[in-house]
Amino acid sequence: MVRAAYLIGTLVLTVGFGPAGAAQNKTQPAPKPERATFRVLGLFSPDRETDLREALKAVPDVTWVGVNFADAELTVEFVPAKAFPGTKPEQIAERFDQKLRDATQHTFGVKPRRTVPRDKLKEVVIPAPILDCKACCLAAYEAVAKIDGVEQATATFKDGGKVTALIDPAKTDRAKLEDALRNAGVSIPKM
Known part of the structure; x- marks a missing residue:
């Protein structure tokens, strides 16, 4: 037949x-679309949500559902066989990350959701008065966000400038964050 x-x-x-x-x-x-939530990289301030929404339009066959800025999570819908043909389920986050990075000149990306419960994480706030624009904030964010143990980070030039990170204290600490910021050219006042 x-x-x-x-x-x-x-x-x-x-x-x-x-x-x-x-x-x-x-x-x-x-086939019905599947809904998935990922940890989003590059979402260092609430106004970047608009940038992310626009960037996602350039990723074929993936549809915006919403973003949770407080947890730095992006929820999307897609038909796996159409959006990521030939990809095993455990490889979808990696493939989506590649597509999103390509669409945004590497200013956004995704990772699987964090596995450490929020109550086990520690918030670290580092004053950074040198941050005076969106590009400076992105550079400071990127310096901190790539550190193993940083589960979420934000950077703002408002309110005098600061970098905030939600960290796993078993993997990193404030000193490592400050060193990364100094290496990126961000001056930090002595406390």
């Missing part, structure tokens, strides 16, 4: 031709 599939609206029409050439029609629904 020869089969052919046709996409009609949200239904897929499968037509089979038997030995006598008579068409046999079967309909089956199109």
Whole structure:
């Protein structure tokens, strides 16, 4: 039997031709999109949400659902076979990260959601009065966010400038964050 599939609206029409050439029609629904939440990188201030929403439009077959700035998480919908053909489920975060980085000149990316409960993390706030623009904030954010043990970070030039990080104290500490900022050219006042 020869089969052919046709996409009609949200239904897929499968037509089979038997030995006598008579068409046999079967309909089956199109695959439903899956919803997934990822930790988003590059979301260092609330105004970057608009930038992220616009950037996601350049990632084919992935649809914005929402963002949780407090947890730095992005929720999207996609049909895995269409958005990430040939990708195993455990590789989707990596493939999505590549597509998002390509679409944003590496200013946004994703990782799997954090596994450390929020109540086990420590918030570290570092004054950084030198931060006076969005680009400076991005550089400070990137210096801190790449450190192993930093689960979330923000940077702002408002209110005098500061970098805030949610860290796993078993993996990193304030001194490592300050060193990374100094290495990126961010001067930190002595406390």
